[in-house]
Amino acid sequence: MNVNQSQLSRKTDQKDDIKMTEYNINDIIQSIVCLNDGGWTPSNVIPLVQKEIEKIHAETIQSVCNNSFDVPAVFSEANDLRAESQLLIEEIKTCKHEIEANTMAEVLKSIESHDLISKEIDSVNFAHSIVKDAILCGKYLKEFEEGKKLQSFTKAVESVYDLLLFVDKPKYGFDQLEIYNNAKVTGQLIMENLVHDLTLEWDKMVCLNKSTEENRTTVSVAMTMGETALCIDVLNALDKCKRLDEKVSQMSRFLLDDILVPIMNESCLIEEHENGSNLRLVFDHKVSTKPQYDEVIKNMTYIFSYISKFLDFEFKNNTTLMILLGRNISSEFTDLIVENVFIHTVPSNITQLYSYDQVTTAIEKFQGFLSTVHFFPEEGYTLLSYMKDINSLFAERASKYILESARTIMLKDLSTAMSIGVEKIPENSDKLKSEPTDVDVIEALDVLDKTIPNSLLFFPRCMISKSAQELLDLVIETMEQAVQSSDIASRKLYNTARLIFELYDAVVPYHHEIFLLSIPQYVALFHNNCMYLAHNLQTLGDKWSNLMDGSCVNYAISFLDLVQKMRNLGYKYLTMQLQQQRKQILDNIRSSDMNCLIGKDVLGDNAEAAVRQCLRQLQLLKNVWIGVFPHNVFTRLIATLVNMFLEELIHRVCTVEDISVEMATQLTYMYNIVVQKVPHMFHTQMDVEKYVVSWAKFKELIFILGASLRDLESHWNDGNGPLAVYFSVEELRSLIKALFQNTQFRANFLSKIK
Template sequence: MAETEAAAGASLVAAVLEAAQGSSGRLEKEGLGGRISRLSDRVEELKDEVCNMINQRYVEFLPSMQNAQDLESEAEELSSSIEQLKSMIETEVQQDLDVAIAEFTELRQQLERDSLVLSVLKQLQEIDSALKQFSALLPEKKYVSAACHLSKAQRHLKMMESRRGFELKILKALHIELVAQTQNILGVLGEEWKQLAVWKLPQSKETGSLESALQTELHLRKTVPGEDSGVGSSATSVLQGLAILGELNYRFKIFGQLLLNYVLKPLISHPSLQSLLEEQSDAVVLRLESVGTQLGHPSPTEVFPKLKLVLEVLHKHLLAVPLDRCAGDESDTRPVLAEVLGEVIWKELSDCLTRDCLVHSIPSSSSKLGQYVEVIKATEEFEQALKDMRFLKEDSTDLLTYARNVNRHFADKKCQDVVVTARHLMMSEIHNTVKVTPESSVGLPELPGRAAGDQSCALVAPEVLPIQAGDLEAKTRLSQHTLSFPACCISESVQKLMALAYQTLEEASAGTDQYSAQLFYLVRHIFCLFWDVVPMYHKENLQKLPQLAAIHHNNCMYIAHHLLTLGHQFQGCLSGLPCDGAATFVDLVPIFRRLGTECFLAQMRAQKGELLERLSSARNFSTVDDEDSYAAANKAVRQVLHQLKRLGKIWQGILPVNVYCKAMGTLLNTALAEIISRILALEDISAENADRLFALCQMMVEEGPQVFVPLPEEKHNRPFQEEVPLYVPKWMMFKELMLVLQANLQEIMDRWADSKGPLAAEFSPSEVKNLIRALFQNTERRAAALAKIK
């Protein structure tokens, strides 16, 4: 049985192989499949027999070894036959498939080449037909149809040129022809357009001036002069032809620039200009005339109607026609000519309206903000009119958005105006001064909430503070001038700057939260700007001129004085601040005080240096018995006194009395201290030298205190000569030195009084001993006196 089945399997494989080696050398599709199917069935049968044999042997224990060997031999033969068949399929069948695919690919490529050639020929025919139609339509002035055919030819040529690897010499010739015909029709349309919109411009190239605007005219025609209306050379056909050829934007850009420079912008900039229309038989003439005044900035409610009239004329006589679409144009919308011109001029026109009109219409006071509703309404109507004429897109709201945001623009304008005014005041001359007294004060404007019974925003004055009966006696009450700024001179510009700060804070107290906060910080910015600008801008004068240094000192102290209470005066009026209305400027007070003090101290150091330099020419006050030495010392002392008197004239009446006395006392003390040190350094003083030194010192004592005499207009100030020792620490020491120069040895010892006298209060024992050694010869009396000085 096994042998029979093996033979059958072998014959099946042989049959399959034999069929595969036919005379044609190819396997027939249906026979090969049937044989492979039979072989597969036989393999399945063999699988069942193997499983049955294994079952009998290992499960039923049947002696079938011989059958198993036969089956194994048959399986090996079948496996070998299958491998041969598989190899034959992979070689011969695959080769046949490759040949068939190559033949099919070649046929397909041939078909594609034929289709491409046919398409190119068809496009060449389309280009030729379009050029023939164009050549026929152009002389008839049918510009729209002619432009469409020319555009169609251009699209076909561009499509042919885009095909990679496809080149024809005829394409270059067609391209040259299309360029020539395009320039031809553009030249014709350009000449037609020049006759449809005729400008008469001034000879001067200056644009925007009133004179050039009055010499400008624009003639708009619906048809070209000398042509019948049926010819088709209307403004609409010319403009649509330019649009189809992509030239309209360029033409409108030139036209729009002329329109802006010579018509629209002058109407915005010059309030007196009005547009004047003149209807003629074949055209409309637009010109400008001057009516009324030329002063100030025009209001938007006046400018918008002027611009609207000009644009309405253009829309009616030139632009109110949709652009025709050529065949093949798949765009959904049909824009009108007005949209094209609007896109060209609107950006520059809106910027000019904002810069030269709307900006100047922003109110300068919050009380006028309510009147700005008229401007917003006029702006809205103007934009809507332009949208109705299709000059503007529906989503364009540039002007209206700016106008509606008036609160922010008002705040920005207010801040800009205040900063500009403040900088101008800071850069003004410092020497233009005004007198301030304890009675004078910055006029504080009425603030919101000052009504009777409403003290939420009122100034807290001493007279309104509740005082219980018996708490304070009348005689113990503070003076009305307590904490008042002392009488002095300040710059007029600083007084105006302080008034500006009060006015700005008043404006802030009546505004919204955001506006109040913005103006509050603006005032702080002004004061910060002061200490940056003034010392730098006036640096040279502050260093060289003592008068300006004194005025600057007063200015800084004046500002610091007001900053102490400025925030308190407006407490509760300013909303929107992070400190819940507790606005304060107190943190700026030390900065301004330091700014004024440092400037004045620098001037004091310079004056001290000049005093010491003059005293250095006194030859150390030695050998003043010599005429030359005495003359030098006398000259030096007189120069010192002259400098002190000159400073006194400059500073007196400008500085507060106490500051003036301290400053002059310090300088006089510097001179006295230098003279004292020079005399104490002398080792030998003769009697004649002592007399002349005394004379020099007497000059200082007599003329030095004159700088403390009040001015005639300040008679209420008492003379301060008797208080010189308070401001000149070396004054008593200097007078004691004079006494020593004229005293004998016993008088000196009496004033020493065992270290308890006035001489001991001013000089040290070593200094007194040196003076005695210099004044008196070495005798027993001198030795005894020196021994007593301890």
């Protein structure tokens, strides 16, 4: 079979020498049949096709004969291979039958033996595991006893802790034994006893107590820790049983909440025992002021020095109790001391800000000390983190201080007064020492003189509260600080200055409300304060801008919008006071016989008393207002009240239909008292005639009450006399009818009054 395969291979290797003609059927058909010629028929074409087929058949035979393949040999070789394959199949079937009959029985028997052996091995391993676990439990208990004999908390805790870890996740089968339950309960009881003993040892080494009384709190600290075998043993044992973090956390929280934070906020007295192991801190609640930063740093340095003496020793690799203490509270401590102490050291004025280095130096020194005692790590913590926003903090601090100072000033007594202003406003402002030569400048100054009143630059002589001047001085001081500050602080101070006047509007009327509604002098001073502040607000923005000259300011500086608001505040309470005074005058008149003259022949004594009371009221106002208000303001205010008073007296007479001779005489007497008293209520008697509109009419009314008809006729003078000037036709006719009987002369006179 191998020989034949070799021959076949040799023959087939010659196939590359065979060359056959390639036929294209389409080309042959086109050569036989002309497709473009529609006259051909199948009978004509068939002979040609047969001839072509015979030609191809002959060529095929020739090609096969010329081929190097031995086709019969190939067929013979294929038959031999088929016979050999059949023999191999028969042999395989025979082998399969023998395997199934003999070998499989032995294999099945071996598998059964293997399963039995595996079960026996598993049983032995299970028993071995249980025995091993029981021995391990005994080993842990034995190690505990050894640690107990050696008085080693660490070794005892380690053995019990390992035992509890082991019984916490027991292997299968061991948890079904009674020894497992006994070991678990025993381990838990032992661990509880150990923790109790360790807690007692800890409490002996760290004793923290606090007692609170009515006005003070006392904190006692006693420590005996040190780098001793017992102390290290206790700490490692607590660490092994996961109780050290809890103890350190409790100590840290007590230290922070009951010692460090109170030191930041309250007065503290520290007393140390002679042996140096006991410390006593007394916090006095009666002292309301917060301690200064240097006092806080001093007390805290003392506290940390004390505790580091007992806690700053290594009990395991690179670990001390001071390090653990710092990990617990250093971050919170930093935030609290910055918020409660160091933020308050930020100065409230620019002068203190320039000398702030001594504060930061003290804080840096304190921070270095905390790193030395290992409360702070070497890097990562800084007590001066707030310094990155020092400009904003300064602005906030200065603003708060200024507003608090302003509020304190506003609460002061308004009656503490001072004189201010000029007696007389100059008619022409001072000429410039050197006259400008520029024509445009001269023209601009001329327009300025004509359009802006000279009084804009001067404030009339009057009295104001000293607190108003203090408030203005505070604003000017704020301006001066703003010039020397950074952009952030400067803008904040500008807004603060504006807030001062907003605060004035809210605080002063509210705080002094009772006095402003009841005491005329308070109202006068408050009015002047508002006018004085408004006067300065007109130019305050320009002054500020001049001071800020050279600085890049990207916001508008102006106080003009507050001017009218401040004036309106003064007007409001002055108007309320005038209305109150007017009401009192009218009430006095209307509560007497002057209220209704109809049907009366004679007035009672209360009429004259009411008039005199009104005059006393006006005189009192004169006494408390003269010299307080500016001259012109005082004159106009008194003139307004006097004019109202006179109009009321005139109205009472002009509305009566019948006035007896006796009543006319009484009215003349009372009204003459008014004429005598009123001029003395002004700076000069000429002011009455100039500012009291009803003064001439009132005097003419007195004349009417005591005159005859002929006198009246002469004063009428055909509509050209004083009566025609001050009285209307209706008023005059009504007065004549009320005062005189109906006679022909009266009728003739009345007919002339038209």
